[in-house]
Amino acid sequence: KNEVEQSPQNLTAQEGEFITINCSYSVGISALHWLQQHPGGGIVSLFMLSSGKKKHGRLIATINIQEKHSSLHITASHPRDSAVYICAPSNSGYALNFGKGTSLLVTP
Amino acid sequence: DVKVTQSSRYLVKRTGEKVFLECVQDMDHENMFWYRQDPGLGLRLIYFSYDVKMKEKGDIPEGYSVSREKKERFSLILESASTNQTSMYLCASRGFGLGANVLTFGAGSRLTVL
Numbered sequence: 001k002n003e004v005e006q007s008p009q010n011l012t013a014q015e016g017e018f019i020t021i022n023c024s025y026s027v028g029i030s031a032l033h034w035l036q037q038h039p040g041g042g043i044v045s046l047f048m049l050s051s052g053k054k055k056h057g058r059l060i061a062t063i064n065i066q067e068k069h070s071s072l073h074i075t076a077s078h079p080r081d082s083a084v085y086i087c088a089p090s091n092s093g094y095a096l097n098f099g100k101g102t103s104l105l106v107t108p
Numbered sequence: 109d110v111k112v113t114q115s116s117r118y119l120v121k122r123t124g125e126k127v128f129l130e131c132v133q134d135m136d137h138e139n140m141f142w143y144r145q146d147p148g149l150g151l152r153l154i155y156f157s158y159d160v161k162m163k164e165k166g167d168i169p170e171g172y173s174v175s176r177e178k179k180e181r182f183s184l185i186l187e188s189a190s191t192n193q194t195s196m197y198l199c200a201s202r203g204f205g206l207g208a209n210v211l212t213f214g215a216g217s218r219l220t221v222l
Contacts, residue, residue, distance in 0.1 A: 033211050043198065043213040086151070090211070095166060096141055096202065100150035 002027040002089050006099035013106050019074040021102045023087035026068065033088040034061050034072050037101075043086070046072075077106045111135075112201050114214035121221050127186040129217050131199030137210070139202040140182035142166075142174060144195040145216075151198065157182055189221045 003026040013019050023032070034047045047054050047061040049070065054061050058077075063070040074081055084101040115130035131140065141156040143166075153166030155174040163174050171193060175183045182201075186193055199214040 035211075035213075042215045043200075045211050045213075048211065088211070090202070095153055095156050095164065096139075096200070096211070097153065098151045 002097045004097055004099040006087055006102050010103045013077050015078060015106055015108050017077050019077050021072045021085050023070045023099055024068060025089040029089040029091050031090045032063055032070050035086040036083050038083045079106045079108055082106050112199055112212050112214040114199050114217045116217050119219045121189050123190060123221060125189050127189050129184040129197055131182045131214055132180050133201040135203055137201040137203035141200045142184045143198045145198055146195050191221050194221045
């Protein structure tokens with residue numbers, strides 16, 4: 001089983017701040033997903049990464065496969081970014097395990 | 109877009125009742141998963157299925173069973189519901205192909221057992 005650690009568990013930021021959420025896992029993987037869940041909302045996939053870096057708007061995700069580590073960055077944070085962010089390392093044919101999530105609150 | 113549909117958004121059942129939660133995906137994904145989500149505990153895997161008629165226990169299978177008779181449908185069954193099964197249940201599907209690793213969740217089914 002892939003043990004997944006996310007940090008920090010909770011994060012409060014002021015609007016405009018640069019935010020970093022970290023994810024470490026124990027078993028080598030083929031890909032890693034970053035997910036977002038707004039309060040009372042469903043879970044949506046933000047990124048799927050197998051190497052390097054991806055960027056969607058103000059969100060940037062990076063992964064270092066050798067170090068078993070990934071980061072999610074949010075530039076110029078906004079209150080609508082307030083949500084729980086979850087990382088999910090993935091291997092074909094294996095169960096999908098998750099970090100416990102990082103609860104982000106961005107205040108105006 | 110891949111769509112994962114869960115049959116019921118909200119359910120209220122009584123202790124001892126048999127409960128069926130249905131999940132249907134429309135993209136021919138091989139893998140399907142059932143999770144429950146509880147405050148402070150994150151997403152915990154109940155069962156998953158690699159393919160039709162294949163199932164594997166997750167971390168918390170006690171009190172649950174599953175059925176996958178067709179590729180698109182993965183059902184979660186609570187044989188005799190108990191109050192500690194009050195939770196949000198989430199279905200997900202995962203597909204592989206053309207180098208893509210696609211993961212999609214349903215909207216969730218909030219079950220209350222009285």
